[in-house]
Amino acid sequence: MTTPERRFVISLGCPDRTGIVARIASFIAEWGGWIVEAGYHTDPDTGWFFTRQEVRADSLPFEVDELRTRFASVARELGDRTEWRVRDTGERRRVVVLVSREGHCLHDLLGRVASGELDVDLRAVIGNHPNLGPITEAHGVPFHHVxxxxxxxxxxxxxxxxxxxxDQHDPNVVVLARFMQVLPPELCEAWAGRALNIHHSFLPSFAGARPYHQAYERGVKLIGATCHYVTAELDAGPIVEQDVIRIDHADTVPDMVRKGRDIEKLVLARGLRSHLEDRVLVHGKRTVVF
Amino acid sequence: MTTPERRFVISLGCPDRTGIVARIASFIAEWGGWIVEAGYHTDPDTGWFFTRQEVRADSLPFEVDELRTRFASVARELGDRTEWRVRDTGERRRVVVLVSREGHCLHDLLGRVASGELDVDLRAVIGNHPNLGPITEAHGVPFHHVxxxxxxxxxxxxxxxxxxxxDQHDPNVVVLARFMQVLPPELCEAWAGRALNIHHSFLPSFAGARPYHQAYERGVKLIGATCHYVTAELDAGPIVEQDVIRIDHADTVPDMVRKGRDIEKLVLARGLRSHLEDRVLVHGKRTVVF
Amino acid sequence: MTTPERRFVISLGCPDRTGIVARIASFIAEWGGWIVEAGYHTDPDTGWFFTRQEVRADSLPFEVDELRTRFASVARELGDRTEWRVRDTGERRRVVVLVSREGHCLHDLLGRVASGELDVDLRAVIGNHPNLGPITEAHGVPFHHVxxxxxxxxxxxxxxxxxxxxDQHDPNVVVLARFMQVLPPELCEAWAGRALNIHHSFLPSFAGARPYHQAYERGVKLIGATCHYVTAELDAGPIVEQDVIRIDHADTVPDMVRKGRDIEKLVLARGLRSHLEDRVLVHGKRTVVF
Amino acid sequence: MTTPERRFVISLGCPDRTGIVARIASFIAEWGGWIVEAGYHTDPDTGWFFTRQEVRADSLPFEVDELRTRFASVARELGDRTEWRVRDTGERRRVVVLVSREGHCLHDLLGRVASGELDVDLRAVIGNHPNLGPITEAHGVPFHHVxxxxxxxxxxxxxxxxxxxxDQHDPNVVVLARFMQVLPPELCEAWAGRALNIHHSFLPSFAGARPYHQAYERGVKLIGATCHYVTAELDAGPIVEQDVIRIDHADTVPDMVRKGRDIEKLVLARGLRSHLEDRVLVHGKRTVVF
Known part of the structure; x- marks a missing residue:
């Protein structure tokens, strides 16, 4: 893997009005910033404006802290409900993974880290069963059995x-990789916006327990998976990514479980990548994924 | 379009036991029948066996009525809960379509009939709005405004x-092509197993009214459509076909309506085709689609 | 269909350098322009910058001609290789369709126009067979048999x-809806960038004649369709849209032809929409589709 | 994972004629065999008949060797060009994997074995680079660096x-998991029908080296992967499985490499599974995959 050039990622949401793009772009241009990727979106219902910009770090005459200081005054001009963050892609992101007994999502994440595709600091895996400990440790990642x-x-x-x-790792994201335990409200709150769950159905269908059994009973022709932020309401948090796979009458529940795993892995990996690259902006129950 | 050779289609469902395939295949072989396509399925949960066989009409020494008479005794051997039918593909199928104001599904069906892809006897279109009358009649199909x-x-x-x-057409299928009116229970019963609806969501998500609005509110990343048999319980009948299409945060409700139409048309056309070719065997709330 | 608000669409391509976004956004902001949708892209290989912006027409104090005049000087600042256009969505686009005997793509387009989804001025359909004349004329569109x-x-x-x-219609796009005749070089040139073809394979596989037969011979598991601009080199023009559909060993060539039609219709409709909305920017053999 | 009941899998190909299904089904029924799954296919072009049947092992009064002996005489009746095999799912299949430096397909296979999804005897991994040795061995699988x-x-x-x-493992399949070396003709012959390759394009497009670069140059809108049997002609062997993933103009070659990996892993895993379950019957350049 070649190391991609270092970038500063600016994400911002604020009430829409004319001139926002010009204000931000002019600020960046003023300092010679080279915009590598830019996304803009306005939600016509809520009148909310969203943007995400990637600027080459070496094109600006200052470091990320100075960028934050200077951008803060731009953000202030856009109103006091403005939410923003600036991140340096040179800072590796800290990830903690929670698992239960089923290992497919964890195996997938470990493989992506090992092959260099997922360039993160995987600090720890915590399991409520011990079975996934050895393989986690073989990848050089600490495993805690709770x-x-x-x-x-x-x-x-x-x-x-x-x-x-x-919390001792202050992770940028806590991944519930088929953790199978419902987080208590205080943890939902503590990790708001950074606890990412993979649910094994195409939500809102088949929330709760045993979604493949529910899907079988209903006789659906596609099964899916949903990656979403965890909130206090079960399986109802903002959706980051979803996908489906075709099944037919010949598929038993175990077949659906097996086929579904491939979609769970993909959807979790894509959702996690979007989160880690600051592509997800949450607004109410909906997400903008640039 | 070349006319495909005439075939007899045998469909059968019965409690599973050993020897069913042999019994049916031997019956067909005994008369020199040439099986062109054969599907078999056993549902392990219900212990129900399903089969569908296409036999070249010209390979048998008798006509469809005689085949029915002879096959009836085979079916009797398989138990008194056996359900079966034999159809002659040489008999064109009668179709009636119900529509409301939105024309995309009707336009699609008319185009398929006109291009010879859907080789049916489209007897009538009935609309609770008059707007789709002229185009229906331009295709040579009677239109009734009710x-x-x-x-x-x-x-x-x-x-x-x-x-x-x-009912005056005794149709093999009544297609609710975005009819938008809930059939009363007596019609659900009268047309049981041959009233085919297209619902503009990936059921069981977003049953009932305004599914695209519901999908928008929930922030899903895919929208879908479901073709199902109409039963007395709204949007809960056995599913014949489903599919989805990807959307993102930039899609407004009107965008979803527009993109969704393409999936509605496809899913209805595929479901209708399966029905017309006797590929759908209903068992409880589930379908086998050979 | 509600009429969407009138917009001015600015598309531009030029060599990349810092400050382009700021320059364009500032120009729009200076006149109070309300950007409804904005896309940016830089091709790292060619160093070319692309953008497309939709501005609410009623947010600017002048009309489209004045916008063009004023924007021309902005474009000039961005270098003399800059290519740009400004379009008023209030001007309906003129479309001419070329067909042969197969009607599925034409039926699909006529249905989209009739249902209001495709809001264009469909000036004429020209066919080298007469069979699609009556249905075209039933839709109120002139048909010419050549x-x-x-x-x-x-x-x-x-x-x-x-x-x-x-040419008497000076169309914004000439749609080859399964026209089946290879355009001579002088027509490729005369209609460069506005002759849109649908090819019934996933190019570059199976260019030329009888792609479904080629696909059958090769035993592929998916078939596809490609919407591309016509150039003098057969089936090698810049690709606007592609999609595929799954097939299996049971599908004969006629099955593939039938299933393929659904993908051809969809891919053509999507590609045409992108073209009509000025979403396609061609650069060499590649396209940017905002 | 629950161990699925033991089954005998009968696969057969022969010239089509009437009565084949009856002959095979009667043979199975005669011994009380319980057919769990049955697939039939006739290729109308070649006039070749294919079938695959799964019979519960405990429903027959004899073991697999006796079944082979008895079935041999049935097969003989179907003509001397008949090809068939009978396999006992109770015999675990032996797999050897060849890799190069890129680990994503190997990680995926190891994860599937570790989670019990892929129930095989993974005998060895052979790499022409040493880097994938440690993780292979951590999974308890011998690694050889050549x-x-x-x-x-x-x-x-x-x-x-x-x-x-x-060859010392006499494997049922040799998996080229992005091995990147062209097998010499004598190995293609020695492993005919059991060397399974994953090619990182939707063949026949972009055969040979650097397919993602070729795809980028051509500006396609989907990239894919193909799992096929290795033959002496490069990337031209019978195709077992294919799939694609959508890309757009914003995807660079490294993005395509990254997104493509997910499709490569899936397509290889599905193709391998079909091979291991005796679902693939090769006939000329085409495959039947039941």
């Missing part, structure tokens, strides 16, 4: 332990 | 008129 | 007649 | 070493 008892008190304690293990 | 008042009595009367117009 | 003899002189004369019929 | 010199003699010697390493 058993989840069935009783509420024991489960709460386990979640406390998970939170501790996660 | 206005639907809002009041229950008027609506019931309109449905009575529709039923009369439909 | 027979194509096999001999070169007769064919050249026929092409002369076609050119005459086309 | 360097490939550039000179013909050295390369021939290396292929001799590869052949030795492969």
């Amino acid at each position: 058993p989840f008892p069935k009783d509420p008190a024991g489960k709460a304690e386990a979640f406390g332990r998970v939170r501790e293990l996660v | 206005p639907f008042p809002k009041d229950p009595a008027g609506k019931a009367e309109a449905f009575g008129r529709v039923r009369e117009l439909v | 027979p194509f003899p096999k001999d070169p002189a007769g064919k050249a004369e026929a092409f002369g007649r076609v050119r005459e019929l086309v | 360097p490939f010199p550039k000179d013909p003699a050295g390369k021939a010697e290396a292929f001799g070493r590869v052949r030795e390493l492969v």
Whole structure:
């Protein structure tokens, strides 16, 4: 893998009005910034404007902190509801993965990291079963086994332990790679906007447990997967990515489970990539994915 | 279009046991029948066996009525819950289409008939708006305008008129090509297994009214369409065909309506074709589509 | 269909350098222009910059001619290789369609025009067979039958007649909707950048004649269609849109022809829409489709 | 993973005539065989008949060897050009994988084996680069590094070493998981029908080297991958599986390489699965995949 040139990524959302593009582009041009990629979107319903810009780091005469300081005043001009961030792609992103017993999504992520495709700092994998420990460690990634008892008190304690293990890495994203445990509200809040789940159905169909069984009962002709941010309402967070695969009457539930895994892996990998590249801007229940 | 050779299509469902394939195949072989296409399926959950066979008409020494008589005794051997039918592809199928104001599905069907792809006897189109009359008639198909008042009595009367117009053709299928009116229970029953609807969502998501608006609100990344048999429970009948198309944050509801039309047309055309070729065997809420 | 608000569409390509986005955005902002949609792209290989912007017509204090005059000086600043155009969506686009005997693409286009989805001025359909005349005329569109003899002189004369019929409408696009005749070089040149062909394969596979037969021989598992601009080199012009559909061993050539039609119709309709909305910028053999 | 019940898989190809299905089905029924899945196909062009049947092992009163002996006489009745095989799913299949430096397909296969989805005896991985050794061995699979010199003699010697390493396992399939070396004719012959390659294009487009570069140059809108049996003619063997993924003008060659990997992995995994389950029957340059 060749290392891509370092870039600064500016993302911004604010109420729409004329002149925003000009204001931001002029700011960048003023300092000689070379825009490598630019996305713009206005939501006509909410009147909200979104943009994401990638600027070559070596085209600007200052570093990311100075860029943040200077861009802050541009953002202020765009109104006090403006939300923005500036990121340096030279800072590797910290990722923690939560898993249960099923390993396909974890295997997929480990393979992407090992082949250099997913260039992240994979800090830890936490599992409520021990079975995925050895392969995780063979990839040089620490694995923590946190058993989840069935009783509420024991489960709460386990979640406390998970939170501790996660938060010590201050991760840019917590990936629920088929974790199979419903996050308690306080964790949904603590990790708001950075807990990414893969659900094994084309939401909003078949939320909750055993979606492939539900799909089989209903006799659908396609099954899917959904990557979304975790919120307190189960399987109802903002959707980042979805895809489907065709099945037919000959597919049993185990066939659907097997075929579905391929879509789960792909959808999670794509959603995670979009998140890591700051391509996802959340507004209410919807996302803009540049 | 070359006319395909005439075939007899045998479809059968019965409780599974060993020897069914041998029994049916031996019957066909005994009379020198040339099997052109054969499908078999066993549902492990319900223990139900399904088959569909196409036999060249000219390979058998008798006509379809005689085949039915002879096959009836084979079917009896397979148990008294056996359901079967034998059809002669030489008999053109009668189709009636119900429409409302939106014409894209009707235009698509008329085009397929005109180009010879859909070789059916399109007996009539019935619309609760008059706007699609001229183009229907330009294709040489009778059009009936039946206005639907809002009041229950008027609506019931309109449905009575529709039923009369439909039933006089004894159609093999009644196509609800974006008809937008909920069939009353007595019509669902009268046309059970031959009223085919196209719903503009990937069911079971977004049943009922305004599915594209629902999809927009939820922020899904794919929209779809579902072709299903009409039953008394709204948008819950057995699914024959489904497909989806990718959208993104830039798509407004009108964009979704426009893109969705292409999927609606395709899904309806494919589902209708499967129905007309006797490829669909319904069992409970699920379908086998050979 | 609600009429969408009138917009001015600015498309531009020029050698990349810093400040282009700022220059264009500032020009628009200076006059209070409200950007509804904006696309930017830089080709790293050729160092070429592309943009397309939609501005609400009612947000600018002048009409399209004045916009063109004023924008010309902006474009000049960006170098003398700059190519640009400004279009008013209020001017309906003129379309002429060339067909042969097969009607599926024409039926599809007529249906889209009739349902209001494709809001164009369909000036004429020209066919080298007469069979599609009646349905064209039923849609209120003039049809011209120009027979194509096999001999070169007769064919050249026929092409002369076609050119005459086309050019009198000065169309924004000439659609070869399965026209099946290879355009002579002088027509490729005369209609450069506005003759849109649909080829029934996923190019560059199976260029030339009988692509479905070629696909069958090779045993591919997907068949496709390609919408491209016509150039003097057969089936080698810049590609606007492509798509594929899955087939399997059970599909004969006639099955592939039938299934392929659905993809041809979709790919042509999408490619045509992109062209009509000024979304396609050609650069060498490649296209940018915003 | 629950272990699926043991089955005997019968595959057969022979010249078509009436009565074949009856003959085979009667043979199975005669011994009480329970057919779990059955596929039939007749190629109208070549007049060749194909079938594949899965029979529950515990429904027959004898073992696989006896089944082979008894079925041999049925096959003989169907003519002396008949080709057939009977396999016991209880015998685990032996797999050897050849790799080069790129690891995505190997990671994917190892993950599928580790998660129990791909229930095979993965005997060895052979690489002409050493980099994939550690992860292979962490999965408990032997890895052999065989360097490939550039000179013909050295390369021939290396292929001799590869052949030795492969043949000692008598594998049911040799998977070229992005091996990047062209097999010499004698290996194509020795492994005919069981050397499975993944090519990173939608063949027949972009055969040979650097297909993503070729795709970029041509400006296609979809890229694909093809899983095929290796034959002496480069990238021209019978195709088992293909799929594509959408790209657009913003995708550079490295983007295409990255997105293409996901399709390569999927297509190889599906093709391999079909091969391992005896679903692929080759006839000339085409395959039947039940």
